[in-house]
Amino acid sequence: METIHHKYMREALNLAQEAYDNYEVPVGCVFVLDDKIIGNGRNRTNETHNGTRHAELEAIDIILSSGEYTSEVFQRCVLYVTVEPCVMCAYALRQLRIKHVYYGCANERFGGTGSVFDIHRDPKLTLHPAYSCEGGYYREESILLLRKFYVRENENAPIPKRKHNRVLKTEIVPMKK
Amino acid sequence: MDQNLPFKYVLSDEESRSLETVDVYVSDVEPKETERIIKFIEKYCPRNEILDHVKRIKKTSYDKGFKLTVLICLVESITITELITLINNYNFGSILKPRIQQVCKYPAITRDQFDEWRNLWPINFHEDFKKELNFTLKEIENIKQYMEKAIQLSIQAKLQGEIPVGCIIIDPKKNVILSESFDTRNSTKNPLNHAILNCINNIASLEKLNYMKKSNKIKNFQKSKVDNAVIYFNEEDFSSQQRDKDNSNSKLVYLCKGYDIFITHEPCIMCSMALVHSRIGKVFYGCSNTVSGGLGSCYKIHTHNSLNHHFKSFKGLLQHKIDTLLIDC
Numbered sequence A: 001m002e003t004i005h006h007k008y009m010r011e012a013l014n015l016a017q018e019a020y021d022n023y024e025v026p027v028g029c030v031f032v033l034d035d036k037i038i039g040n041g042r043n044r045t046n047e048t049h050n051g052t053r054h055a056e057l058e059a060i061d062i063i064l065s066s067g068e069y070t071s072e073v074f075q076r077c078v079l080y081v082t083v084e085p086c087v088m089c090a091y092a093l094r095q096l097r098i099k100h101v102y103y104g105c106a107n108e109r110f111g112g113t114g115s116v117f118d119i120h121r122d123p124k125l126t127l128h129p130a131y132s133c134e135g136g137y138y139r140e141e142s143i144l145l146l147r148k149f150y151v152r153e154n155e156n157a158p159i160p161k162r163k164h165n166r167v168l169k170t171e172i173v174p175m176k177k
Numbered sequence B: 001m002d003q004n005l006p007f008k009y010v011l012s013d014e015e016s017r018s019l020e021t022v023d024v025y026v027s028d029v030e031p032k033e034t035e036r037i038i039k040f041i042e043k044y045c046p047r048n049e050i051l052d053h054v055k056r057i058k059k060t061s062y063d064k065g066f067k068l069t070v071l072i073c074l075v076e077s078i079t080i081t082e083l084i085t086l087i088n089n090y091n092f093g094s095i096l097k098p099r100i101q102q103v104c105k106y107p108a109i110t111r112d113q114f115d116e117w118r119n120l121w122p123i124n125f126h127e128d129f130k131k132e133l134n135f136t137l138k139e140i141e142n143i144k145q146y147m148e149k150a151i152q153l154s155i156q157a158k159l160q161g162e163i164p165v166g167c168i169i170i171d172p173k174k175n176v177i178l179s180e181s182f183d184t185r186n187s188t189k190n191p192l193n194h195a196i197l198n199c200i201n202n203i204a205s206l207e208k209l210n211y212m213k214k215s216n217k218i219k220n221f222q223k224s225k226v227d228n229a230v231i232y233f234n235e236e237d238f239s240s241q242q243r244d245k246d247n248s249n250s251k252l253v254y255l256c257k258g259y260d261i262f263i264t265h266e267p268c269i270m271c272s273m274a275l276v277h278s279r280i281g282k283v284f285y286g287c288s289n290t291v292s293g294g295l296g297s298c299y300k301i302h303t304h305n306s307l308n309h310h311f312k313s314f315k316g317l318l319q320h321k322i323d324t325l326l327i328d329c
């Protein structure tokens, strides 16, 4: 069923596609305040030569440098991001006291809201409140975009990897509960 | 011999874990039978790879001689009844009398673990762990100087009404500072502008300028273009020739490869992960951060198994100075 969450996640996916078109890891996000997108971002690690310029940090900087909002705004914001936030972004969001996070697919390698760590709700971290997090919105689309990216990267690599990495796999394992 | 270092290595979970044991069958044996028995064990008893770090024979010395005990196999791999049947089938019944003994479950990584765990039952130990943790007197002197520099930056931050955390990124091979920075959360009204993210951003801006210059996208290298950075290095300090060859995504992964960072306070979780994303070399910090520290206090991001880049971290460097200068941090 198409929900309001799908509508915003579609926007995030468009940004992920834009990242893909610009040879960046295809991850995109939008911050929503009172049913209005107040800022968006996509991965720019390649363009900026900076491995920390993830979609979330890009969007946060855009929102804060617009002059329209102070950092308190994030306490009332919901984030839609195509891939589970990494450990770095997960703690960035906690510091901003984000209200809620919706994501597309899990991030098995770096995920900070369930995959590698539970930064969003770890009770040890007492400086900032926990936040809730929910995955699975346009999950298949998010995964396919990432796979397309890695297949293309591998094709362009000086020494391509094994053959099975060059084929775009389209079947997707159901989400873990 | 142990070096007296002005900082402490931040151990991973594996390096700091205490003794965990596992039950095995052992039996005292006559020295002259040992060879035969070892052959029997190797050929017919269950093989346990998780015991590769454990020695097969224990020698216990007495006033008048010694006693040998052999390790047979893990208790969980065979029942005692099955084992005794096996022993009897090969006519070892009179010389092998299995009993249960505990041995350490994991290989010792540090000398401290080895010294403690070997008391239970002899184990193997490779001291490669130590090699990387040795520093020359000259290196230790430089390390202190770099932290002094980071402290200066934290004082500067404090004078400007910022949270007093300072950091520098250096190239240890050339012994040169590449970027320095401090926390700017207050003045920028951005809660994420921590010293480390600022410092990484500086390096990235320079890397990008350098890259654009090399590819003739801009004619003149303008230092003023780089926000908020004090830069000491000229273009040769970037080992970017190799990086430029590879115009794919992977080059970015190496932004801080081979560089070290000195920071007055233990990096928070966000900054610790930013260092993973940037492939930092080594990290030296002064004070630990018990509420959000990512390199020892709350998490050990620098050694976590599922993350794809690991680095050595050292804590407590000039901590007394940082403690006294910046009480209210």
Ligand SMILES: [Zn+2]
Pocket: A054, A055, A056, A085, A086, A087, A088, A089, A090
């Ligand atoms: Zn991230």
Ligand SMILES: [Zn+2]
Pocket: B194, B195, B196, B267, B268, B269, B270, B271, B272
């Ligand atoms: Zn930080």
